[in-house]
Amino acid sequence: MKSLRDAIRPTTFLQPEALSERLGINLTIATETFQRTGSFKFRAAYNTALNADSSHLLTASSGNFGQALALACKLLGKRCHVVMPETSAQVKIDAVRSHGAEVVLIDVSKIGREERVDQLVSEFPEAYRASAYDDDHVIEGNSTLGDEIAARSDFEAVVVPVGGGGLISGISKGLCRAGHRAELIGAEPLLGNDAARSLAAGELVRNEEEPKTIADGARTVSLGKKNWEIVRNGVSRIVEVPEERIKKAVLRYFLDVNLKVEPTGALSLGALFDIAPAIKGRKVCCVVSGGNVDPAIYAGILQESV
């Protein structure tokens, strides 16, 4: 059995000159698009499957976590059920199945994801219920990316996509552990701005329903409780990114960096379009959470620009 650090791939750091010049900052990209299963979620999923006290895992996921947990369970010889909205990107559904996990599709207007997992828990009481973000194993798994960022350079700011808060809380943990003093900035869709509202209110605020943002990895109702406890202390601000700016960031990565990024992964660059003038000249690490996007959606974003 492999340790977490043996199982994951190191992140890929890029120094995009044209984009740095355009933004007026000293930019480094930490991209998880080449992580196993194409997103940072493999860090979380492998650590969860490794440490879960069961040989069967159940989870709800908008896609990347499910795919990552499916591969992690395959590598560790465990059974895996993944509840997914039927509106998930087809490539993500296919990928989960390709790793041998059982996919349970739901209509989110009729039943909540967690409600459907509740049903599975009744059916398989011995199984481990894995959260895509609100779980110490997840946060610990993602903290390895914080370790890598801390070891890379003395960044003044680190900008991170935010859905349920699993990634940013993990990075916060890794940076703190290393005594790294970067300002940690979150980037979430304006359509689902619960994290920004939570930080403003000083308490965990929820969206009324899953936001219909193109950033399908951030279609979460709220931060997880464990994530919120870290975010409230470790994150200086959350930038709310409008849909048009998410798409513009996906396109900019294509044009200036040769980097294929999924909309959720482009949130952090979308935030930088907004805040770069305020942090001019600073040394910034922009985290790309993943690259898995349906070709039709991606082609649509490219063509809006033509």
Add this chain to the structure above:
Amino acid sequence: MKSLRDAIRPTTFLQPEALSERLGINLTIATETFQRTGSFKFRAAYNTALNADSSHLLTASSGNFGQALALACKLLGKRCHVVMPETSAQVKIDAVRSHGAEVVLIDVSKIGREERVDQLVSEFPEAYRASAYDDDHVIEGNSTLGDEIAARSDFEAVVVPVGGGGLISGISKGLCRAGHRAELIGAEPLLGNDAARSLAAGELVRNEEEPKTIADGARTVSLGKKNWEIVRNGVSRIVEVPEERIKKAVLRYFLDVNLKVEPTGALSLGALFDIAPAIKGRKVCCVVSGGNVDPAIYAGILQESV
């Protein structure tokens, strides 16, 4: 003034699990999509601009070499003229200009690229005429990628896109210098199969005109003379890749590797679709030469698949 090794970025090595499984080989990708200016050509161009005995460089290029030479000249404080077919990808023309070089557009049905450079040589007799491939400085610059591949692992085969032969001859030089014993395999468009015909004939064979392949970096009439001398001795075979297979490779990189690749850069994977069964289980390095592609062309390739 920086040395070549300080100026270039190391290549990015990826271990694509899904693609390895699909092909049945132990695959490593060496991608130059994140090299400065988005292709391997920067290695060649910087070394040329660094060693040229003039402060003014002239060249003809279908795009990537021009862009790379433009940046190299900017970094080294030299003047630069680039002759480009008016059918070049717009992003490539724009990129050359963005680095301060002067672009001379031509209609290749009316005047040859080299003929137009001849005119510029008459106009600027003190300038250095830089070839995108047929130049010792170019081959030496590209040999640094061979060094990196040799240092990475004991590959049994290395597959490389072929246009004018600058990259494969450089890699051959680097691998030989390191005593690396990989079989070196070229991949060129079937529509412009002069290198395969040259290897079969044992002498340098030319296409009658520039091939109209989607792989715009391989729209060359023949290998360069210096490149041919290295290819004839160092390359075991050249695989001819049909247009459909080039596009399929671009799509496969998108779906399985999250890697944005330009059609020319996808030639080597296109070749592997053909020869993988014959090298089953082998340890193979697949070189991606660059990632610069017009969004409309790229979107078109993705949409053919939908």
